[in-house]
Every structure is written in C-alpha cells, then in structure tokens.
Amino acid sequence: MTTFEIQSPDGRTVRTGSLAGPGTITPRPAAEPGVLRYDVTSGAAAGGPVTLRWTWPADDAVTLWRPLQDSRRNLPTDWGSHREVRSVRSAPVASLVNGQDRAIATVSLSSNVRGCDFAVGVSEEIAEQLIELTVTDLEGEGFALRIDVRAQHFAEALRAVTAEWAAELGDRIADVPAVALQAMYSTWYSDHQHVSAGSVERHARAGSAYGTQAVIVDDGWQTDDTRRGYAYCGDWEPTSHKFPDMAEHVRRVHALGQQYVLWIAPPLIGVHSKAWDKLKDRTLGFADGEVTAVLDPRCPEVREHLLECCVRPVRDWGVDGLKIDFIDSWARTGVPPAPGGDCSSVDEGVERFLQAVTDELRKLRPDVLIEFRQDYVHPRLWRFGTFLRAGDCALDAVENRVRTIDCRLLAGDRAVHSDMLMWHSSASAENVAQHFIGALFSTPQVSMELDALPPGHEQVVRYWLGFLRDHADALLHGVLLPSRPDARYTQVRAVGATETVVAVYTNPVVRVQESCTVVVNGGAERRLYVEGACDRLVDLVVSDCSGREVHRETTTPPEVWTIDVPVGGSARIVWD
Template identity: 30%
Template sequence: MKTLSIITFIFLSQITVSQTFKVGQFNLSIEGEDKNFNRTVNVRTIAPGVEELEISLSAQQKAIPSPITIKFKQASIDIQSYLGPYGADALNEPTSLYHYPISRMIPVSFNAKPAFTSAMMDQPSMTLINNNNTNRLTLAVSELVYPTTLQIGENEENGVGFDIKIGLFSYPTKAMESYKVKIRFDSRDINYNLAQQDLLEWWKTENQLNFASIPEKAHNPFYCTWYALKTDGLNAENIEQQAQLAKEIGCETIIVDDGWQKAYDAKSGYCAYNGDWEIDTTRFKDFKKHVEKVQDLGLKYMLWTAPSMIGEKSKIYETLKDKMLYKADWASAWVVDPRFPEVRKHLTERLVSLMKENNIDGFKIDFMDLINSRFAPKNLPMGNGRDYESVEEATVKLLSDIYLACKIINPNVLIEYRQFFTSPILQQYANMFRAIDCPNNILENRTRTLDARNLNKQVIHADPLAWNENETPEVAALQLLQTFLSVPQISTDLTKMSASHLKMLQFLLLQWNEFNEVLTRGQAYNYGPEANYTWSEVSLDHKTAIVAYQPSVITPINMNKDLLIVNATHKNSLVFDCSKDFGTHNVSIYDCMGKLIRKEKIKFKGLVKINMPTAGIIRTN
C-alpha cells in the first residue's frame, strides 16, 4: 500500500516521560522514561483507514531499554467482541500451561489484565469486531520475538469506550544500541477475515520472514496415537495395527506420540526421562524395521518430542543440570535454557540422530511455549557460557537449528508445532500448526483451528479427534466435520470402532480429500466469531465448500460449480439466503456414511431451505 503521509517527532531521552500523538482517529500517549535512549516517533498514514506508529530507540552505548507503555482509547461504536491473545496473564505466575480461555468478551477496565505474547507465546495483535463480521480495529505490533503485552478493558467513564494498552520491554530482552518497532492500526470497514490476512502479510514484510516449505503430505489426513493408545498402549504391534486401519480409512501420515522413548515410566513422573530420546527396545525390538513396516503401508512416520524439557532421571541431566531455566513443577523435568550452545547442540543432534538412524519423516514438537521470559526467572543472567542474552532469541535459534538440520536429511521433513507457539516468526521452522489439546471438544477444536487460520501461512491441523466408541456415527462425525477447514488427525482406537464408525470415517475423509486443496488453501470467510463461529465458506478456483457449525442463515459470497455443503449441526436442514442468483445446481445428498438420500435440482436464489440429515453432505453432480 502506498504511504500517504509521514509525520516525524523526535524527543531527547531527558524528556521522554510521556508524549501524546494523533494517529488517525486515535489520541495516543507513549509513557516511559529512559535515560540511556533517544526516542524518535514517526506517524504514517499507509492507506485510508490504515496507520502506523513507528518508535525508534538509539543509544551511545549498549543498554537494556526501560519499559514503554502505549495507551489510547477506542470509542465503543458498533463493537461487540474481539479476537486476541488467548489470555496468558502477564501479571501472575503460570498455574497451568493450558489454562488459557478463548478470548471473546472484552472485560471491564478495572478487571482487565495484560496478555503476554512472545516468540513462543501467541501473536501480538487483537481484532475488534461487530456481530456482522466487520473489522472495527485490527491492532498489531511488529515485534515477534521479544515479549509484548496487550490489554483491553471497557471503561464507562468519560464517554463509553475501551482502554487499550501496549507494553514493550516489560520483560527481559537484551542490551542494544538501537531498536525499532511499528504498531499498525487498521480501522477499515471490511470483513475481519481480510483485515487479519492483510496483517499476516504485514508481519511477513516487516520481519522479512521466509516461511517453511510445505510438503504435500502435510495437507493430507493424519492418524495420531495419543488419545487412542496413550503411553501405556504404545508398542510396535499396536501401532502397526492402527496404521493398517488408518491407511484403509484414508490417512497418509502417522504420529507416534509420547511413550516410544526408553525408560518411560509413568510412576516416576511425567517427562522424567526426557532428553535422552532413546528408543524403548522393550516396546520396539527393531524400531527401524517397525518404521519401514508402517511406511510400506504408504504412511509417513513422525515421532513426538519435547525438546524444551530435560527429565531428572535422564542420563543427560547430570551434564546439563546447571543449564536450566526453571523446574516444571507439574513434571519430573526441568525447562532448558537454550542460551547455552551445549543445550541447543545436544537437542538438535538427538533429533537429527533419530531421523538418520530410523529414517523417520518428521517430528511433532511439543511444549516449546514453556520457554519464554514470562515463565523464566525475572532476572536472567548473561555469561557463564551463554552465547545469547535473550531467551526468546535463543529459542528461535534452537528451532531454526532443528528445522534446518532435519531439512538437510529430508527436504520434505514434516514438523508440527501447536498452540500457543504459533507466532509468524516460528512459521519459518514448521509446516504444520495444531490446535492445543481439546479431546472430544467440538466447540474448542473448531474455534481454535479457525482462529489460527487467518494468522498462519502454514497448514492448520485439528487437535487429534477422539470420541466414545458407543457414540452414534452421526454425532461422532461432528468431531471431524466441525474441523473440516483444518487437516484432520484421527486418534480414536480404530480396533474398537464399529463398522459404521469406520464406514463414516472412510466416506467423510474421501470427501475431505477431494476438497483438500480448497479446504486447506482456499480463501476462507469464517462467520460468527463472537459465537465461536457459526459457518464458514472457502473457495479456490472452481470449488467452494460451505460448512455450517450452528443453526444459522447462510449468506454465501461464492457458490462455484464444484460445491461441497456440510451440515455439521444437530438440525436436519440448512437455510440459505442468496443475495444473488447462483443458478441451479444438480445435487446429491448423502448421510455421514455415504448413503445416498436423494438427488434433486436446487436453485440457489433468495431464501432456500434444504432438508438433509445431521452430519450429512451435499455434492454437486
């Protein structure tokens, strides 16, 4: 976009306690005194409705910048909810890695808490929206590595509005002579999906990102052992049995989750032996042959790892025990300090050795969000063998080392990260990003995958899908259908599934595969985010897929010739309100197991009601 105007403000360090600026419709204040740095502020209008605030710091000699707070008020005009970081409370010590609710409701100001973001924790942005899916403000910070905090709260005083704060340098970074950061304000009256997609392109440009290449297999259905077998049931025979059935229903990659490593003992504590990453020869008498056996079925083979933690009972612990950040109290393990080159070297070499020795195709990399300045001690010493000052920079380096080393061995290496380490900076070192653990939770899996999609250039995967073996096929099918805009990972024990469940999976995965490209790479519009999404439309070339998650009136933008309509609701009908004439389509309506219900001609113009079963699909002929 063309820059329309530039206004520059220069302030000497002696007078940088608080300054005010006009940025588009916003009156901002920048607060924070720093005697070591001069501060330059530029305000740019990039396009109508899009402004940038650039803050530049410069010093005579290296120093750690002092905290800076940017404050402003957003008028409460046609704003009903927002999308933001998942709520890692920057004020408190963490109690649980997963205890971060999905952000939708804006809290009152006196109860608002800053959300922490960093290279390993979410993304520094928030999008304020109305209930018609329209962007009101998409706010973002260009900084993707060092910690940033974002806070929003509704304030009924002095005119109803929202108090918004952005915090920089509230957590340890590193000594520097200069620094530059931009804050983007997008107030365009456009669909919020487009505003977020533009934001991702902005991050890519500002940080000169080169996203990891995506092998074709990353787009195809997966099977994951986690919910099906857990750790106790993990062995060569059980994996091979699941792999055979997984291939038959349409999966093309298997992820062997936790439990494959030597000396695993749940009674000793979770992750007690992490760090050695050696094959358990009791469970796998000939691991390389086992991998070959699975690959001969036509499946790629991935292993779960957690490079962030070293277990207290591992052999490497004695060597590295003085190179840790802190104890993970919920596990019998310590979180590594990646600022030590020995730590990065050991972890990279172990994963590379696993890949070389066993010819595996990639890794599911877990728990990297444990490494950041929020979890680590507040005073992080430099020196004593550390070659990085910033924990975040060192962690990015570790993940870069692992990815590049694995890619040398296998150019099509498959690397999966999960929420919350989804930052665009990390999209350079992984090609798949998965929703955080939410077994048998349709609402959360749907919401987290769709939330991630607009702000991620890589492939979005659902959390592995599991359900009670006595569930009806129609309701079990909703686990898959509600996450249809992400790559499915099946994780139910296929040996215990009824014939109807297997038939359902085979049929629906076949439909998913036929629309794979549009579902994972098409232009998506996800509607009703304030209600954790009501329906989605995604189009690419001559194909369109429409997925209804909740009973609602569907108002399509496109209905291409090759059409897939999914009823992922509990209702036996769908209602369309077509503002333009999409023509007459010859359609076939199926139940979730592939039984043809009927064929008919449907004219998609005006109000159209289609009777179809729960978990049913429509295909055009």
C-alpha cells in the same frame, strides 16, 4: 513523553497516543486509507521497555479477537486485558469485532517483537477501548506498529496482518511439504504412553487403508513409565522394551506407505534421565512437581545437547520429522540468571536452538516435517515449523472447530491440523461425522483404532476423509470467512476457485452467492434455510453423514428455501 496521532479514514475520529520510555515514534506516509503504520525506535533491545498507549471508540464491538482465547470471547476491561506475548507463546495482534463480523480496529506489532505486554480493554472511565502495548524484547533496534481501522471482515483484517508479517520474514519462512496437508494418524489418544513398535505398525497399516499419509508417534516411545509424567524425559532414546530396533521399525512403517513423525519435548528434563546430573544446574526451574524441570536454552551446552537429541531420530533412525512439544514451557517469567549463557533472553535462546535444529535437519531431509502446537503461534516461529496443530481438546468437536479456525486466521499459508479426532466406540454415526465437521477447515489427525471400527463408523470415517481430500482446494486454500467469533463461530465459509463450502454450526440460515455451494450440516437440527438461490433453476443433492444420497431435485427455490439435511450430512447446490 512523545505523542502520535491516530485518525479514522473519514477524519471524523482522531485520538492522540503517547510513547513512554527510551524511544521515538514516526508515522509512515499512508499507503492505503485506514491503515496507519508507525516506526518505533526502542531501547527494548538493551533492556529498556517502551510503552505505546491510546484510546479508540468501539461502541458496537462484541468481542476482542486474540490469538489465545479458548472459550473466552468477551470484551475485557483494561485492568484485566494484559497478556504477555512471547515468541514461544501467542502473537502481537488483536482485533475488535462487531456483531456483523466487521473489524473496528486491528492492532499489531511487527514480527521482530519477541516479547511484549499486549493489552486492549474497556476503559470504564471513558467507555472506549484502551490500548497499551509494552515492548520488552525484540530483534534489532526498532519495530513497527500497525493500526487498521478499515471497516472489513475481521478475517480479512487478520489476513492483512499475516501478509505483512510474511513480507517481513520473506524467504526465511519454512516451506510446507505437500504431506503436511494430508490426513495423519496420531498415537496419543489411542495408545498414550503404552505405544510400541507393534502398535505403531498396526496403526500405519490401517491408516494406509484409510488414506492417511503419516503416523505421528507420540509420548511413550522413550520410556517404559506409563504414568503420564515426564520424570524420564531428557535423553530421548527409544526404550528397548517397546522399540528394540528403531531404525528397522521406521523402515517397516515406510514400507506400509506412511511417513514417520516422532514426538519430542526439548524443554523438559526429568530427574530420572541420564542427562539430569549434567544439566540439572542449567534449568529455569521445575515444571512438574520436583521431578521435571525446564532446561535453560540461553546456555550453549543445553542447546548442544538438545540439538543432538533432535537430529539423531532423522539421521540415525530415518524418521521424516519431529513433533516438537511444550515449546511454550519456555514462556516463563522471573527466570534466574544463566551462568555461561550467551543470549539476552530465553526467547532468543529458543530461537537459536530451533534455527540450529532446522538447519541440520534440512541438510538431512529438505522436506522434513516439524509439528508445532497452539499456543506457539508467533510469526517468528514460521521459520521453523511446517504445520501447526490445534491445542488438545479430546472428544470436543466444538473446541476443535474454534481452535482450528483461530489457528487458520493467523497461519497465513501454513498448514493447520486439528487436534486428534477421537470418539466413543458406541457413538452414533452422526456424532462421528460431527468430529470431522468440527475439523473441516484443517488437516485432520485421527487417533482411533481404525482396524477395529464398527462398520457404521468405518463408512463415516472413509467418507469424511475422502470429502476433506476432494474439497481441499476450498477448505484449505480458499478464502476463509468465519462468522461470529463472539459465539465461537456459528458458521464458516471457505471460497475456493470452483466452489464454496459452508459449514453450518449454530446458525442455520445460509446465504449462497456462488454457482456451486456445498453446505455441511454441523448443527443439531435437520432444517436449514437457504437465501440467494431464488429465481433460477437449481440442482440440489443431499447426502447423509456417511455420504449416502438421500434426496435429489431440480427446482426454482423461493426467496427463503427450506431444505432438509441430515445432521452430519451435506447439500450440494448448483446452478448454471
């Protein structure tokens, strides 16, 4: 067993870690106080796992930030904290955070780690955090361990991790086309599998009138079966009943000013597909009863079949990109042997498939759009996807907020999209606005019948789509500073070059620091409390959820300034 030392910047806290397994660990010279880096040589590439283990005090930690957490914002115990990280699911990073949004310790592995067990949890015996990382699959002969124990905002700590991953990947990271940062229409919640050429063209026409730039055609184009299953997946050919002439249909959508993104789920093959007899012995097992299986990407013939299925829509029908779904279905354990396989792991096979797909698509269209979905957020996939969508959370503005912020914190410079926005036809205008405010720090996808909205909804949708465009510099490109990850982000601040946007969710006390701040009321009450604007002349403009101005004044505010902002509305606070 090999040991290594972890030390706080002031030298007061020192712990000894251990390495078990076929490998060595060597500390790098410290480039900055509080950031510890170690080079690990490992036998994991040849099938021998290596485990790193140490403890660290974190008395005031209130949550463990992890890439995949959904509503669980707790401090897990060591025996319940193990999470499998794969290149097709999650990412090798975690951060212990206190109640003041400070990271106590942020632990990460380099981007060449394809598979590991990543555990950070409370040791009941010593009341410290036990960190245990077991690397099982990687590209190359070694990897890097990074431990950041600087006292800084947890978002800054995570930004430093993504910056390091970006430096490791270099020019292999996919470029983000400009349209990936523009609002899009999705057919999923509006149409589900009942989608047709006629409905897509109707949505494209309506979307153009609202300012969307692309239509994402989801599941249903490849089957006449509308029972929400996947038994007919695998051939990826349009159904002649709903899409009789795919290429001509795509041309009509382009003529309406919309780019065209087509859904495809490469891992899945159904027993009713034409490809089933050819590939049924090249699967990892069933995923949906006994009617849908997961193809084995370790097999060359599987990758060749899927490559043609993914290239055909761009080459033959003229689509602008693909929504590649269910990649995380490949994150299976206990997989069978792969007769004729040429990859050491499923994840290697997935990466070889995705590399082949993106290489071919970029020859056809250099600015091809590739949508990935949370949970496949590993930096290794930055080479392939051009935008990342929050996981499905229909009708849930709060969960959309949490998931988009989680994605943003690990996405670096890549585009992050909301889950598709939907609401009931009888919803209040304020409720409609709250869905956009939940997605405020992402690029929105909308999935409503836009050409049939009641006037009140139409006004709100137009206003918020415009707001997102007008404030994109801060919202999408500014410094993102979410607050209280343990409470699902009570407030989120984005600091841009010329303005700051603060979204208030469950914390109504806003600290203004910059000379131009837009405060968005995403909470349930009208009353907000502003600090930091006293002793100066301030201009205040308040608007309601549809953008209508309801109040304007120039005043010298008190130390704690109470302002009335309609739910779903905003306040612009400016001083010289």
